[in-house]
Amino acid sequence: MPAMDDDFVMTISDTDEVPDLEEDISKPETTIDKRQAHNAQGPSKRSRNSDTEGDMASGFTIDLETDGLDAVPQTLDFTLARASLKKRRNPGLLSSLDEKIAAVRRAAKLEKKTKQNGTEDTDKMDESGEEEEDSMSVTAEDQEAPSDAEDDESDKASDNPAVQAEGAESLDSEGEADSDSSSEADSSESDSESESEAASSDSESEVDEAEEARKRAYFAAESEVPEDLPESFTLMNLSRQIMKGLTKLGFTQPTPIQAKTIPIGLLGKDVCGGAQTGSGKTAAFLVPILERLLYRPKDKTATRVLILCPTRELAIQCHNVGTKLAGFTDISLCLCIGGLSLKPQERELRERPDIVIATPGRLIDHLRNSQSFNLDSIEILVMDEADRMLEDGFEDELTEIINACPKKRQTMLFSATMTDNVDKLIRLSLHKPVRVQIDPPKSAAKGLIQEFVRVRTSRDEDRTALLAALCKRHFRRRCIIFFRSKVAAHQMKIVFGLLGLRAAELHGNLSQDQRLQSLEQFRDSHVDYLMATDLAARGLDIVGIDTVINYTMPTQFAQYLHRVGRTARAGRSGRAITLVGEADRKMLKMAVKNSPKDKIKQRVVPAEVLQKYRRKVDAVSEQVNTIVTQLREERMIKEAEMQVAKASNIIKHKNEIQNRPRRTWFQTSAARSESKKTMSKKFKAEQGNSK
Numbered sequence: 115m116p117a118m119d120d121d122f123v124m125t126i127s128d129t130d131e132v133p134d135l136e137e138d139i140s141k142p143e144t145t146i147d148k149r150q151a152h153n154a155q156g157p158s159k160r161s162r163n164s165d166t167e168g169d170m171a172s173g174f175t176i177d178l179e180t181d182g183l184d185a186v187p188q189t190l191d192f193t194l195a196r197a198s199l200k201k202r203r204n205p206g207l208l209s210s211l212d213e214k215i216a217a218v219r220r221a222a223k224l225e226k227k228t229k230q231n232g233t234e235d236t237d238k239m240d241e242s243g244e245e246e247e248d249s250m251s252v253t254a255e256d257q258e259a260p261s262d263a264e265d266d267e268s269d270k271a272s273d274n275p276a277v278q279a280e281g282a283e284s285l286d287s288e289g290e291a292d293s294d295s296s297s298e299a300d301s302s303e304s305d306s307e308s309e310s311e312a313a314s315s316d317s318e319s320e321v322d323e324a325e326e327a328r329k330r331a332y333f334a335a336e337s338e339v340p341e342d343l344p345e346s347f348t349l350m351n352l353s354r355q356i357m358k359g360l361t362k363l364g365f366t367q368p369t370p371i372q373a374k375t376i377p378i379g380l381l382g383k384d385v386c387g388g389a390q391t392g393s394g395k396t397a398a399f400l401v402p403i404l405e406r407l408l409y410r411p412k413d414k415t416a417t418r419v420l421i422l423c424p425t426r427e428l429a430i431q432c433h434n435v436g437t438k439l440a441g442f443t444d445i446s447l448c449l450c451i452g453g454l455s456l457k458p459q460e461r462e463l464r465e466r467p468d469i470v471i472a473t474p475g476r477l478i479d480h481l482r483n484s485q486s487f488n489l490d491s492i493e494i495l496v497m498d499e500a501d502r503m504l505e506d507g508f509e510d511e512l513t514e515i516i517n518a519c520p521k522k523r524q525t526m527l528f529s530a531t532m533t534d535n536v537d538k539l540i541r542l543s544l545h546k547p548v549r550v551q552i553d554p555p556k557s558a559a560k561g562l563i564q565e566f567v568r569v570r571t572s573r574d575e576d577r578t579a580l581l582a583a584l585c586k587r588h589f590r591r592r593c594i595i596f597f598r599s600k601v602a603a604h605q606m607k608i609v610f611g612l613l614g615l616r617a618a619e620l621h622g623n624l625s626q627d628q629r630l631q632s633l634e635q636f637r638d639s640h641v642d643y644l645m646a647t648d649l650a651a652r653g654l655d656i657v658g659i660d661t662v663i664n665y666t667m668p669t670q671f672a673q674y675l676h677r678v679g680r681t682a683r684a685g686r687s688g689r690a691i692t693l694v695g696e697a698d699r700k701m702l703k704m705a706v707k708n709s710p711k712d713k714i715k716q717r718v719v720p721a722e723v724l725q726k727y728r729r730k731v732d733a734v735s736e737q738v739n740t741i742v743t744q745l746r747e748e749r750m751i752k753e754a755e756m757q758v759a760k761a762s763n764i765i766k767h768k769n770e771i772q773n774r775p776r777r778t779w780f781q782t783s784a785a786r787s788e789s790k791k792t793m794s795k796k797f798k799a800e801q802g803n804s805k
């Protein structure tokens with residue numbers, strides 16, 4: 115693959131030790147002017163430096179009563195979401211999968227041992243065998259004799275269900291009516307046509323003069339962005355309560371995006387904010403919102419702020435941060451997302467909370483079906499991950515929400531890959547938005563090392579073996595692995611389980627309860643790997659993710675940046691490893707072009723290592739099939755039981771059901787899919803016209 119080799123600066127062998135990233139990163143920087151240094155360091159590092167440099171002193175004039183507060187670092191907290199989860203439908207599904215994996219492994223071991231030793235005390239082995247294998251799997255890996263599975267890799271590998279799963283049908287069993295999760299999950303699977311076209315437009319970076327002129331006319335003048343940035347929160351004249359909230363979160367100094375946008379947000383101006391992943395955009399919009407709300411008229415309760423997020427998990431996280439920041443104020447927040455019970459949300463909305471944090475599908479459900487809930491009093495609208503919200507999947511929902519908000523309002527848009535495409539933004543009826551771009555657009559976090567592993571076109575089925583080799587040998591903990599489809603993520607969880615690796619899964623085929631359970635398991639290190647679709651690509655802030663692996667390269671560069679942005683956050687270091695096939699060359703080039711050379715590496719997995727892992731993966735392929743079949747059968751039985759229960763409920767509560775007001779849904783899945791098709795056609799037509 116000569117062309118690819120030219121792009122790489124340094125090649126590391128898979129047998130090399132992975133260097134300690136923290137060590138690399140902590141070397142003192144002896145560079146350039148103060149502003150650059152300020153930008154180059156992430157928040158955590160700056161806050162460490164501030165102790166020694168004492169640069170807070172100049173603005174520190176009043177006692178803000180924050181000294182006695184112990185900072186509570188931001189962690190994903192699901193307590194509130196858990197309390198209002200919908201009634202569980204499949205309470206034990208995740209744990210029962212783990213039990214199935216364990217049972218199949220035990221049976222396989224038993225069979226192997228019986229073959230080897232003839233007769234054996236099976237009970238004894240049942241108890242001890244499992245643990246022994248688990249601890250061996252990491253340390254004694256290279257000494258292990260190849261398993262006694264047949265060596266005919268080419269035949270066996272094509273049987274590998276995990277690879278086949280890439281193109282397989284989805285396991286759609288949830289049938290959730292709210293649209294946010296399905297649109298999210300769908301987009302990771304079925305958008306390939308429009309995505310690849312979008313990818314090609316990604317690379318066309320030359321914007322012509324006319325377009326530039328349109329942008330100049332649309333956005334506020336550069337002079338609107340203050341040049342002197344406040345170096346501390348104190349210099350922003352924030353209220354004591356907000357300062358206390360910041361201190362509680364351990365935020366001592368603003369990150370660059372916060373320093374730039376908080377003063378603009380406080381002035382009530384529209385903002386289009388872009389800064390790298392993990393750079394503190396959430397507080398950049400929450401702080402001015404909370405500060406402004408402190409001065410709201412207290413005699414009339416009203417919902418004044420709406421924050422839209424593309425996924426439920428992101429909304430939960432935003433609600434977590436908002437609740438902590440507002441902890442010393444009387445400002446109320448309400449979480450309004452799919453997967454949680456409707457009734458408590460309806461009750462909360464009737465109280466008119468100051469801030470509603472929502473996913474679009476559930477918000478529209480309330481707009482249509484919850485009496486007296488509307489968006490008439492919205493004064494500030496925020497769209498987190500705004501470029502995602504402006505994509506096709508959300509178009510209809512967004513139009514309905516924007517139309518329901520008053521025209522006169524402040525609108526703030528944020529994303530690590532913020533678009534400045536006027537045609538897209540125009541729909542949001544912004545008023546002379548101030549454009550704030552902190553880092554070069556399309557750049558990854560500074561502490562991120564990006565590695566690429568080549569996958570030969572003729573050996574695409576090697577991906578599973580490559581992944582297993584990487585994870586067993588090097589990336590043993592705090593690792594999130596991205597897949598293009600829900601089925602692929604699910605099946606790889608099974609493969610990993612059978613190989614003795616602790617993994618959880620996160621995708622749109624799980625119930626909300628299962629999604630939270632997986633995140634908790636990963637957050638608390640009860641599992642080492644999270645098998646995810648693009649549902650987890652944006653915004654999620656799980657402290658301590660060391661590694662992101664892309665099992666397949668996404669087809670949009672923005673999506674790649676979001677995925678790899680789950681590590682190296684807040685000034686920390688991290689590593690992303692992407693398996694690249696020939697078809698991914700364009701994306702690879704973009705990654706190389708947009709990163710410093712010393713941050714890009716090629717990883718080579720030696721042939722003999724790959725061969726060994728092929729055998730291992732082949733050896734469990736039968737067991738994967740067994741488990742998949744068991745799960746399918748169980749699901750069918752459960753669905754049948756649910757249908758019976760539903761029918762008997764309808765008979766039992768006929769009158770009550772008939773008298774209930776009918777809920778109207780925003781879109782049926784058929785309507786959604788129709789809308790997607792139309793958008794895709796429109797997109798292609800536009801592409802054609804612009805050629």
Ligand SMILES: Nc1ncnc2c1ncn2[C@@H]1O[C@H](COP(=O)(O)OP(=O)(O)OP(=O)(O)O)[C@@H](O)[C@H]1O
Binds near residue numbers: 157
């Ligand atoms: N001023 C600050 N000081 C210290 N840490 C901060 C500060 N602001 C934010 N952080 C921390 O930085 C991390 C990233 O913040 P946040 O999730 O807001 O990033 P983001 O820019 O929205 O990322 P993404 O683009 O991935 O959504 C969080 O763990 C947060 O607690």
